[in-house]
Amino acid sequence: MSSYVNCSIEQAQNIADFKGVFILGEQRDGKIGAITFELLTWGRGIADELGCELGCVLLGDEIENMQEVIQRGADKVFFIQDPIFKNFLTQPYSNAITRLVNEEKPEIIIAGATTTGRTVMPLVTAKCHTGLTADCTELTIDPETKLLLQTRPAIGGNIMATIKTPGTRPQMATVRPRSAKQADIDTNRTGEIIVKKYEGSTIMTVEKFLEFIKDTTQAVSIEEADVIIAGGKGMKNAAGFKMIEELAELMGAAVGATRDAVELGWSTYPHQIGLSGKTVSPKLIISAGISGKIQYLAGMQTADVIVAINKDPEAQIFKVADFGIVGDVFEVVPMLIETVKKMKAKA
Numbered sequence: 001m002s003s004y005v006n007c008s009i010e011q012a013q014n015i016a017d018f019k020g021v022f023i024l025g026e027q028r029d030g031k032i033g034a035i036t037f038e039l040l041t042w043g044r045g046i047a048d049e050l051g052c053e054l055g056c057v058l059l060g061d062e063i064e065n066m067q068e069v070i071q072r073g074a075d076k077v078f079f080i081q082d083p084i085f086k087n088f089l090t091q092p093y094s095n096a097i098t099r100l101v102n103e104e105k106p107e108i109i110i111a112g113a114t115t116t117g118r119t120v121m122p123l124v125t126a127k128c129h130t131g132l133t134a135d136c137t138e139l140t141i142d143p144e145t146k147l148l149l150q151t152r153p154a155i156g157g158n159i160m161a162t163i164k165t166p167g168t169r170p171q172m173a174t175v176r177p178r179s180a181k182q183a184d185i186d187t188n189r190t191g192e193i194i195v196k197k198y199e200g201s202t203i204m205t206v207e208k209f210l211e212f213i214k215d216t217t218q219a220v221s222i223e224e225a226d227v228i229i230a231g232g233k234g235m236k237n238a239a240g241f242k243m244i245e246e247l248a249e250l251m252g253a254a255v256g257a258t259r260d261a262v263e264l265g266w267s268t269y270p271h272q273i274g275l276s277g278k279t280v281s282p283k284l285i286i287s288a289g290i291s292g293k294i295q296y297l298a299g300m301q302t303a304d305v306i307v308a309i310n311k312d313p314e315a316q317i318f319k320v321a322d323f324g325i326v327g328d329v330f331e332v333v334p335m336l337i338e339t340v341k342k343m344k345a346k347a
């Protein structure tokens with residue numbers, strides 16, 4: 001099912017002044033993040049359809065290998081450089097992006113639905129008096145109106161809503177990580193790196209970066225994982241949930257959990273999948289002892305392959321599963337663990 005919503009915050013803008021597509025790249029410790037290369041895939045496709053240039057905005061102090069952004073599809077890199085941009089801070093980041101938008105007037109801006117994108121884009125949107133569609137899974141151009149069609153799951157994942165922003169510019173959207181493949185490198189591509197230096201109120205802030213605390217409970221974050229083993233209340237207790245962790249470790253997978261499993265203290269919030277947790281799109285997800293309530297499904301139903309283990313054949317999770325195992329997790333999961341161990345020993 002699909003529905004159309006018009007975002008119409010009218011204001012004094014000459015829409016014809018806005019040209020080109022921007023993506024908001026991300027860096028950490030000066031290294032360009034994978035989400036940037038995924039956004040280049042989205043951005044290049046849209047820019048080609050509109051027949052316009054693609055710009056990549058990067059904020060930082062020193063950033064390695066910005067040429068790769070051009071080789072992967074950008075025509076221009078707008079590098080907003082200052083020591084204040086080394087780490088993400090909401091005020092200077094949103095101020096600087098807004099200033100660049102006012103100077104360059106892009107028609108479309110796409111960011112990742114990452115912690116950075118989800119935090120900064122609503123601020124930029126408000127400052128630019130335009131609309132934002134968060135968490136898109138699909139972006140296309142309407143062949144007739146040339147508007148950006150921003151599609152995302154809505155109402156707990158029960159419908160796909162397609163949203164347009166006809167009345168204001170830029171049209172802004174965030175897309176879920178791993179919703180596109182990383183753009184390929186073409187070493188023959190050329191482009192321009194434009195360094196922007198902003199001073200004064202743009203870079204002033206009351207915020208202070210204290211420390212980056214790495215989540216050491218997971219080698220791979222669930223948002224980036226190819227394989228996720230997720231457990232729910234059916235794992236019965238913390239000891240039962242340990243089986244999920246053991247299977248995940250053996251398979252080199254990330255551990256996912258339902259909100260109930262997190263609230264019971266068997267796992268922690270960074271592992272929570274769903275409406276109030278993370279959205280994941282792995283190649284494979286095994287959901288064990290999980291009923292499949294819409295709030296959980298909203299965070300994982302774009303996975304390529306879904307395997308469900310549940311003792312209740314009527315469980316909702318089987319409606320989205322590609323492979324279903326009706327059985328007791330305390331029999332099935334140990335069997336999987338033994339099988340993987342044997343396969344690894346043989347290999």
Ligand SMILES: Cc1cc2nc3c(=O)[nH]c(=O)nc-3n(C[C@H](O)[C@H](O)[C@H](O)COP(=O)(O)OP(=O)(O)OC[C@H]3O[C@@H](n4cnc5c(N)ncnc54)[C@H](O)[C@@H]3O)c2cc1C
Pocket residue numbers: 231232233234235257258259260261272273274275276277278288289290291292293294295296299309310311312315327328329330
């Ligand atoms: C606003 C809001 C936001 C929410 N956000 C989230 C969210 O982000 N993520 C999330 O997960 N939930 C979220 N919830 C909660 C959600 O509604 C469910 O309560 C939750 O997903 C259920 O978790 P569960 O599947 O682990 O537990 P249950 O629904 O209790 O399911 C347990 C399942 O385990 C099966 N089972 C039991 N024993 C065994 C066994 N031995 N072998 C095999 N199967 C067994 C049962 O048949 C059952 O299907 C949200 C709720 C609200 C209202």
